[in-house]
Amino acid sequence: MEKESSKTKKDRMADRRARLRVQGFPFAMMTPFLIITSIFVVVPIIIMFILSFTDFNFSMKGSFIGLRNYRQIFGYPGMGQILLQTFLFVGVSVVFSVLGSIFIVIITTFYLDIIYKRKKLGLLFRVLWLVPDLTPTIVYMFMWKFVFGAENYGLINKFLAFFGLPSVAWFTDYAMFLLLFTTILKAASGSVILFSSAVSQIPENVIQSAKVDGASSLTICFKIVLSYLRWPIMQKTLWTILGSFCTYESIKLLTDGGPMAKTTTYAYYIYQNAYDFQEYGYGAALSVFMVIMSTALGMLMLRIFKIDKQMQDPRMDI
Numbered sequence: 672m673e674k675e676s677s678k679t680k681k682d683r684m685a686d687r688r689a690r691l692r693v694q695g696f697p698f699a700m701m702t703p704f705l706i707i708t709s710i711f712v713v714v715p716i717i718i719m720f721i722l723s724f725t726d727f728n729f730s731m732k733g734s735f736i737g738l739r740n741y742r743q744i745f746g747y748p749g750m751g752q753i754l755l756q757t758f759l760f761v762g763v764s765v766v767f768s769v770l771g772s773i774f775i776v777i778i779t780t781f782y783l784d785i786i787y788k789r790k791k792l793g794l795l796f797r798v799l800w801l802v803p804d805l806t807p808t809i810v811y812m813f814m815w816k817f818v819f820g821a822e823n824y825g826l827i828n829k830f831l832a833f834f835g836l837p838s839v840a841w842f843t844d845y846a847m848f849l850l851l852f853t854t855i856l857k858a859a860s861g862s863v864i865l866f867s868s869a870v871s872q873i874p875e876n877v878i879q880s881a882k883v884d885g886a887s888s889l890t891i892c893f894k895i896v897l898s899y900l901r902w903p904i905m906q907k908t909l910w911t912i913l914g915s916f917c918t919y920e921s922i923k924l925l926t927d928g929g930p931m932a933k934t935t936t937y938a939y940y941i942y943q944n945a946y947d948f949q950e951y952g953y954g955a956a957l958s959v960f961m962v963i964m965s966t967a968l969g970m971l972m973l974r975i976f977k978i979d980k981q982m983q984d985p986r987m988d989i
Contacts, residue, residue: 716962722955729949740956749932757936760851761915767855769908772862773900775800780870781896785878786888797863804860812924815853846926846934854921858914862907869903870896905976912972916965937961 723740727733744750779800783793803811818826819841828838841849873895881891919938922928928935928943935943941961945954 719955719958722952723959724956725952727952727955729951733952736952740953741960743953744956744960752932753935753937753940756847756934757916757938760847760854760918760936761912763851764854764858764915765908765911767851768858768911769862769904771855771859772866772907773897773904775859776863776866776870776900777892777896780867781892782888784871785873785875797867800860800863802860803857804863806857808857808920809924811857812853812921815849816925819849842926843930846930850922850926850934853925854915854918857921858911862903865903865907866900869899873899909969909972909976913965913969916968917961937964 722733724735724737725733726736726739775796779793779796783789783796806814817824819828820826821828821838821840821842825838825841827841831838839845877895878891881895886894917938918936919942922934922936922939923942926934928939937957938961941954941957944950944957
């Protein structure tokens with residue numbers, strides 16, 4: 672009996688060790704990622720949160736000032752305008768970049784590739800449409816500054832002058848329009864591969880069956896193609912919302928927040944205070960508030976799209 676009980680204990684110990692090896696392997700593999708994330712993400716966030724309660728600045732000296740930085744955020748007279756411009760920038764860029772991506776992919780992938788079998792032509796258009804996304808942001812923005820520049824060097828104003836038309840002060844009267852135009856073009860370009868891969872996965876027999884049933888190409892587009900694009904559209908919308916909310920480099924390169932702060936968004940306002948004015952404590956408080964807003968916005972989008980319930984292939988609903 673003692674031998675049997677000792678053997679049973681050994682078996683249980685062996686089973687426990689085997690189970691520990693199996694269950695502990697994923698945690699062991701995640702350890703490097705968790706360490707790197709803690710060093711480069713969690714620790715900076717903690718430091719930022721601590722700095723937000725100080726008046727730390729370019730002199731590298733600071734003292735604890737409590738909630739003064741946060742009161743300054745809500746007491747700043749121009750904060751309402753900055754938030755309004757931020758939500759305008761995010762809303763317009765998200766809507767038009769997603770719609771533009773859908774339109775381009777439907778034309779190039781669905782009509783040219785699937786309906787008319789002109790795959791080389793469709794591929795050519797998709798490659799050309801990828802150029803804005805593949806171009807580095809600094810090159811991309813300086814290119815548009817050259818195109819819409821002042822009368823002495825702007826291509827469009829030179830073109831207008833050639834026909835005797837007056838020049839247009841693009842960066843004064845239409846600064847927000849230019850910022851939205853360039854942002855939408857680059858963001859829409861980045862969705863081509865994602866949306867095209869979803870459309871290309873539509874089984875040919877599904878489209879042929881729809882044609883046999885008398886469905887027009889427009890009906891197939893709305894009933895079938897958009898169903899296959901539903902999940903990528905949700906992903907792209909969420910990414911674009913959060914990405915647009917945090918955009919500052921495009922504004923810095925194109926308009927520098929002007930004229931008269933008319934293109935200053937919340938992210939760019941953080942950049943100005945933290946780097947241009949070197950008010951690190953106030954910039955940290957602004958960043959904490961931005962993290963809260965971004966997290967709340969992301970959770971709201973997840974709630975609206977119900978992404979946790981959409982993890983299965985949405986095409987199963989077709």
